[in-house]
Every structure is written in C-alpha cells, then in structure tokens.
Amino acid sequence: MTELTHPNINDGWFRESTTLWPGQAMSLKVEKILHVAKSLFQDVLVFKSTDYGNVLVLDGVIQATERDEFAYQEMIAHLPLNAHPDPKKVLVIGGGDGGVLREVVKHSTIESVTLVEIDEMVPQVSKQYLPAMAAGFTHPKVNVHIGDGFAYLKEHTGSYDVIITDSSDPVGPAESLFGETFYDLMRRSLRPGGIICTQGECQWLHLELISTVLTNSRKIYPVVEYAYSAVPTYPCGQIGYILCCNEAGRDLKKPVRKFDEEFEKTQLRYYNAQVHEAAFVLPGFAKRKLEA
C-alpha cells in the first residue's frame, strides 16, 4: 500500500498555505496522514497530529482539530441559541463535520435541526476520522441535506428560529456566503424574532471584510453584532461570529436563556453565560471600526 502524501506536508509537518493571511503560517506536527482526496468542491485532507488530535484541512486551511474544535462549535451554536427565547427549528449551512449539530441538540427547546452541506465528502471523512464531532449526525432531531445553501434557503422561507452558517473562508466554495444576497436570503428564511450567526473571520486579519459584511447586514437587519472567541489553530488564534436579528430592539449580547451550572460544568468546555457577554467586548482598534 502506497503511503499517503500531501503538498502541505513535508518533513513530518503540515504547514497551512493560503493567500488569505500572507506572511504567516501555522504548522502542526504530523503523526500519520489519514485521508487525501479531491472532492467535487475542494481539496480534503485529514491527518493525525502529534499534539492536536486528528485535523481536518480543506484547501490547505485548518478547519478543525480534535483538541480545540470545542471553542468554535460551542460559540457559533450557543451565542445565537441562547440569545433566542425559544429556538425550535434550526438550520445549519455548512458545518459538514457535525460539530455544530452536536452543540445545537444540547438545547431541549429544539424540535428539529437541518444541516445543508454542499460537499458530501466532509460528513463522510468526519464520520470516519472525527467521531466526537460526527456524533452530531446521530441525534434523532437531525436531518441532513447535501446541496447548495442558496438553493435551500430560497425554498424555505419563514421557516427557522436560528440559522447558523458554519463556512470556510471567503474563497472557493464559501465565497458567496459572505455576500449581501446570502444575508438577505437568510433573513427571508427566518421566522419572526429569528437570529442568524455566521463564521465571521478574524478581526486581526480581515477587519475591512468584516466591516463590509456588517455594513451590508445593517441595511437588512435591525440588529447586527460582532463577537469572537479564541480558537488556537485558526489564524491569529481567533475567530469571529456575526449575529443578526430580524426584530428591532433585541439585545443579542446577553443570553436570554442559560444552561444550568451543572450542565455547563459537565457538557461544555468553552461557552458559559459570562463568556457569552464577554465575547462581544471588542478591543479598541476593532470597536472603532466595527460598531455602528
């Protein structure tokens, strides 16, 4: 059997490559390459690292590692869900590794959650190599649809309490997910009082892009906020979240529902009610650029 190779892996180290954050690169030490393939949409790599567990890489960019994925999955799910008084129907666009589903179903209010992922290879490799994330697929309230998020939204207006877009960066298959058209489609698919939460890039790297997305969103949503959390293996160690609500006057920065303390202690590793509020507190340079 031929040993797997990948252009980003040399001398036993994976090194991230992208034009999105020039002049810097994260490297992780590789124990074993597990999966190398070109899907219909992107380059898909999974390797076992020496210190971060198994790692999913799409088009050369780290999407999730077993060691730190919880920070991202918990935040992108619980920020919008706990800002909503009674989320029953949830849509996840992207998120094909299943990690966001795993978090969404922790809310007992949920009646159903649908995942729309364009690339069926992502759930496939996740089920095989990232079982703690793919666990989200097995819940009885979960439905999976392989297809395009745009098309799905057009066919499902006025349907969801919360829409979470767990996308990769705005190149390749996810590029259009940062445009005004997509934000308007999400708005039309929300129920009254609905909330969207999208992967919002990093304020240290893409402040201009984030500012543009927020400005465009403010044209179509009465409430638009930016939050962030640490995720060590994302570039600059941080990722943002864009939250919008279709009902004026809502405060997304404070949870309107809270997990009980025992649940937080045993079922969550990053998010808690205090972290929710702190996630919206921006450092000066970003606050001046991003706040309305």
Add this chain to the structure above:
Amino acid sequence: MTELTHPNINDGWFRESTTLWPGQAMSLKVEKILHVAKSLFQDVLVFKSTDYGNVLVLDGVIQATERDEFAYQEMIAHLPLNAHPDPKKVLVIGGGDGGVLREVVKHSTIESVTLVEIDEMVPQVSKQYLPAMAAGFTHPKVNVHIGDGFAYLKEHTGSYDVIITDSSDPVGPAESLFGETFYDLMRRSLRPGGIICTQGECQWLHLELISTVLTNSRKIYPVVEYAYSAVPTYPCGQIGYILCCNEAGRDLKKPVRKFDEEFEKTQLRYYNAQVHEAAFVLPGFAKRKLEA
C-alpha cells in the same frame, strides 16, 4: 559585508522553535535579518517581516512584533494600573524593549517608573529596531537599571504601588520568575494596597503551570486573579496575566480608574474599561481549573 543568517530562518521564513509548545510552530515571512547575536543571557534576533513589521526574538521565541505588540503592552500595564486607585511608584522587571514603560507613563498619577532588565542587549536592539516601543525609555519619569530582578527586589522593600513582570517564558533567564520565592519578593517590595501583574503564559498550553503559580500565589497574597488577551504572534494567539494584590477584599477585575473616552480613542488600541472586565472571564475549561 556578509549577509546575516540565523538557524530559525530558512527559505525566507522564520520559524519558532521551542520545547514549550510541542507539535506546533508559528512562521513569519522574513524581508531582512537585522540583528543576530548571543548576549550574555540569550540568543537575540531581530528581523524585518513582510507583514508584521520588525520582530524581536529571544532564544527562538517571538517576544514582540510591531504589528501586534500593543495588545500585550497595554494589557500588562493598564490592568494593574487601573485596578489601583492612585499608582505613583511603579517597577517593571524585564520589559527591556520599553513597550511597558511607554504604557505606564500614560497614567498621570505616576511619579516614577523603574525598569530592571537583566540583559542590556534588549534595550539596545529595541532602541535601534523597535523605536515605537523604545519610545518608553525617553520619558523623564523613567529610570533604567541593568541587573537582576531578584537582587533589586531584595534591596527595595515596601517601595512600589505596582510591580509589572514582563518576562519571557519559564526557561532560560526567566525560569525563576515563575517561582514562589519571586512572588514573595515582589510582595515584600509592594507598598500597602499594592498590585503585581506578571506575564502569565497561555491557558491553552500551560494550564497546569498557571494553576501551580496561582495556587502558590494564593498562599502569600489575599487576592489572586488570572486575565488574558489576544496576541496573534504568541503561541495559540493568546497570553495570560497573573494579578495579585496584598490587600484583602480588593476587586482587580473592575477598573477603579478609567481613561477618558477621547484618550482611549487616540492613545490606546486594545485596552478599554470594558476590555478590562472581559479579560477576566475565563472559558469553562480554564475557569474550572484556575478559579479559587
């Protein structure tokens, strides 16, 4: 003239090397190597990067880049200074690049600030290659002492309102700065109601070490807290701060003094009063391990 070389720079990229965070490595693209030398204490490298400005590296580990140093310098200075009602005399141990001094003198209450740096090469290269940080050295309230922090503390008991230890990591010259003896020496050098703030490592990498330092500190200080901020070029993109006060009942998590808004807007890029409070809000995994 021979072109400079350094073992951490190959093919035009600097790559961090240390045993402190195995299995991961940050790389920055190099435009030009500016300074390579062995000081009496450590390997000192300065290079011009393509995207992060000039970069100071000690023993293979990034200490500061011109692009993101403000986050660290502002937080390690303004957290303790704004938790103190009237800081007049300040001691900085380490911090030989001058960046902390630059922040300390922004407080009009300050009468004098003394920097004790063991390695005179650090201020020298900073003055030459990191002028925005070295600007701290030129203020009339600043005194610089080249020497050992331990010895200096022993000779200056009961002298300071705030002591800031801006050290490198706990290997090499800074190792002893994480021990209980050093924390007790700092305590004895404080005036009543005094506060210390030390570089507190990263909760994603060194939670056990941080927990040990906090536990030891709680034996000798009545108030001990842990805060953190983003710093993209530090490992995992984050660094912590350990704050201790020698007076029981003090709340270091809320600023007792605030900069006025205009000052925050024009003179600060990371810290503000809301960021101060949010910096103490720990994600679940760290909260459970670190809170008393």
